Amino acid sequence: xxxxxxxxxxxxxxxxxxxxxxxxxxxxxxxxxxxxxxxxxxxxxxxxxxxxxxxxxxxxxxxxxxxxxxxxxxxxxxxxxxxxxxxxxxxxxxxxxxxxxxxxxxxxxxxxxxxxxxxxxxxxxxxxxxxxxxxxxxxxxxxxxxxxxxxxxxxxxxxxxxxxxxxxxxxxxxxxxxxxxxxxxxxxxxxxxxxxxxxxxxxxxxxxxxxxxxxxxxxxxxxxxxxxxxxxxxxxxxxxxxxxxxxxxxxxxxxxxxxxxxxxxxxxxxxxxxxxxxxxxxxxxxxxxxxxxxxxxxxxxxxxxxxxxxxxxxxxxxxxxxxxx
Amino acid sequence: xxxxxxxxxxxxxxxxxxxxxxxxxxxxxxxxxxxxxxxxxxxxxxxxxxxxxxxxxxxxxxxxxxxxxxxxxxxxxxxxxxxxxxxxxxxxxxxxxxxxxxxxxxxxxxxxxxxxxxxxxxxxxxxxxxxxxxxxxxxxxxxxxxxxxxxxxxxxxxxxxxxxxxxxxxxxxxxxxxxxxxxxxxxxxxxxxxxxxxxxxxxxxxxxxxxxxxxxxxxxxxxxxxxxxxxxxxxxxxxxxxxxxxxxxxxxxxxxxxxxxxxxxxxxxxxxxxxxxxxxxxxxxxxxxxxxxxxxxxxxxxxxxxxxxxxxxxxxxxxxxxxxxxxxxxxxxxxxxxxxxxxxxxxxxxxxxxxxxxxxxxxxx
Numbered sequence: 001x002x003x004x005x006x007x008x009x010x011x012x013x014x015x016x017x018x019x020x021x022x023x024x025x026x027x028x029x030x031x032x033x034x035x036x037x038x039x040x041x042x043x044x045x046x047x048x049x050x051x052x053x054x055x056x057x058x059x060x061x062x063x064x065x066x067x068x069x070x071x072x073x074x075x076x077x078x079x080x081x082x083x084x085x086x087x088x089x090x091x092x093x094x095x096x097x098x099x100x101x102x103x104x105x106x107x108x109x110x111x112x113x114x115x116x117x118x119x120x121x122x123x124x125x126x127x128x129x130x131x132x133x134x135x136x137x138x139x140x141x142x143x144x145x146x147x148x149x150x151x152x153x154x155x156x157x158x159x160x161x162x163x164x165x166x167x168x169x170x171x172x173x174x175x176x177x178x179x180x181x182x183x184x185x186x187x188x189x190x191x192x193x194x195x196x197x198x199x200x201x202x203x204x205x206x207x208x209x210x211x212x213x214x215x216x217x218x219x220x221x222x223x224x225x226x227x228x229x230x231x232x233x234x235x236x237x238x239x240x241x242x243x244x245x246x247x248x249x250x251x252x253x254x255x256x257x258x259x260x261x262x263x264x265x266x267x268x269x270x271x272x273x274x275x276x277x278x279x280x281x282x283x284x285x286x287x288x289x290x291x292x293x294x295x296x297x298x299x300x301x302x303x304x305x306x307x308x309x310x311x312x313x314x315x316x317x318x319x320x321x322x323x324x325x
Numbered sequence: 326x327x328x329x330x331x332x333x334x335x336x337x338x339x340x341x342x343x344x345x346x347x348x349x350x351x352x353x354x355x356x357x358x359x360x361x362x363x364x365x366x367x368x369x370x371x372x373x374x375x376x377x378x379x380x381x382x383x384x385x386x387x388x389x390x391x392x393x394x395x396x397x398x399x400x401x402x403x404x405x406x407x408x409x410x411x412x413x414x415x416x417x418x419x420x421x422x423x424x425x426x427x428x429x430x431x432x433x434x435x436x437x438x439x440x441x442x443x444x445x446x447x448x449x450x451x452x453x454x455x456x457x458x459x460x461x462x463x464x465x466x467x468x469x470x471x472x473x474x475x476x477x478x479x480x481x482x483x484x485x486x487x488x489x490x491x492x493x494x495x496x497x498x499x500x501x502x503x504x505x506x507x508x509x510x511x512x513x514x515x516x517x518x519x520x521x522x523x524x525x526x527x528x529x530x531x532x533x534x535x536x537x538x539x540x541x542x543x544x545x546x547x548x549x550x551x552x553x554x555x556x557x558x559x560x561x562x563x564x565x566x567x568x569x570x571x572x573x574x575x576x577x578x579x580x581x582x583x584x585x586x587x588x589x590x591x592x593x594x595x596x597x598x599x600x601x602x603x604x605x606x607x608x609x610x611x612x613x614x615x616x617x618x619x620x621x622x623x624x625x626x627x628x629x630x631x632x633x634x635x636x637x638x639x640x641x642x643x644x645x646x647x648x649x650x651x652x653x654x655x656x657x658x659x660x661x662x663x664x665x666x667x668x669x670x671x672x673x674x675x676x677x678x679x680x681x682x683x684x685x686x687x688x689x690x
Contacts, residue, residue, distance in 0.1 A: 041513060042482065186584070212512060219585075219589075242586075242666070243666060244666070251670065255673055256515070258541040260658045263544060266523065269514075291673065320672050324676070
């Protein structure tokens, strides 16, 4: 493809105070209408990465990058007013817990209308009509009536649909969804995943989907980036990641997921924990927990290497069958 | 054998909501005629969506919520007949661990004191030996003695859940109600806590009521499973039978909706309709009929009892259960993955064992 990607992030770094980078050298590229899953556990830096794309980091955080471009804008140089014009309009975000993102004392319809009229010059009647249409589009039954209810009167699944409607009402080209289904029942999760996928196809919205659940990745991703301790350790298409996982951390995440064959034996937990930012190991950040680590892993950080077209992993030892005698 | 450790019969609870002068309150049937048993050393997995009543069942076992009807027999003791002093003795033998490890620990109390409190309350150790016992318990759940001096905010989510489990174990309970204990945890931490629960069960002989909406985790831990829908048990069976051959359409829907770590074509994904029913419902028939792809006219007129389908220990509250074609189980078997994936998993397992094959030095890439 010769056209520039919708989102182009190169060597993104986020640092709080004098500590190490909590996002360190993150490269992301997302084309129009693509679905990229960013996978990682708590402390992997995936949410910090997402927030930095919206420039919503806490004031204490310092954001640097070689490139941070979205729809032709340089997000690093853009004044705050320009960012305000993009947020909710061209880039929108959905969070894990809709109850804390919705205003509890404002009717659902008014909240969405507010988001819409902030960016669009519409009459109240036009905004009302577009909002009802969007609620209908996210499969909320009786949308005219739901316009007048408060968030607490809706179930968790319905609230998450309202959040998605609010995020998409301005037809953004990029939706950032941060664990949007983690708090939902599996049945509702399945519906919401299906909805996000449909809307992406219909509206051409690219989605950066953040999750810690590889089963969710298997359901919806095109491309996947696996993060560990602030760094992307593997990047591949979904087919390559599941068929040919390279990085020992990716393998360990797969191994820890309970499967039919694991009944009656211990699950393959990853010993230890994600390192705290103040205690980042030198070399490969996964090396203290990696059974394949050797001296070099503890000394030198492995750069991302391309193992096959579009399949990258940051590991000195991959593919592991070559390092076992 | 002396019979099951716990047996529950016809447990029901109705909550009254709202109402006022001349306005009758709305009645929500949260739990409706639930019966099951837990063997010593066994784990009863209770699954269902939010609002299905599974948490209310767990709390009623400890009388944190008072049941309206039904019988709870714990080791032959009629739990509902206990006076408040006797209830304290019961709560030494039956403990509960909640989903949210942040909410269930007091942020101003050092975890050592939090773990020591129930031991002191029940006078299970002389005052001089409590600290030693706390250190033992921390060790049992994979934490270190120095953790006793720390506050909850200094722990990660998985560690906090270990603290909550250590506190529950301190009184040497025979039954622990685990209410979504791993739902808020990352997969790798979830695996650690699931392993810990399995290990404690085999070492201490403790039994669990394991409440969860995660079918894969329930399959891993439970010996028997009950599926709840709209306050009722709609299917009960030994875990192996339930996951191999689910008979109730709702159980099948839960399994179909569970995401699988094996990528599958979009067409195979479950087409799910509807939301969980309102607890205020007064409908006559099967409460699942409105969402059920197999519903026929009689389903809408009469509510099927749990033994509408019965094969040995397997029961389902569905008049069509016997005629349904075999269902696809959770399709997450490692055999479905590529050969390369499976080979690397084998290498990972081998490398983690003691005496693993030697590693070659890093190549000069």
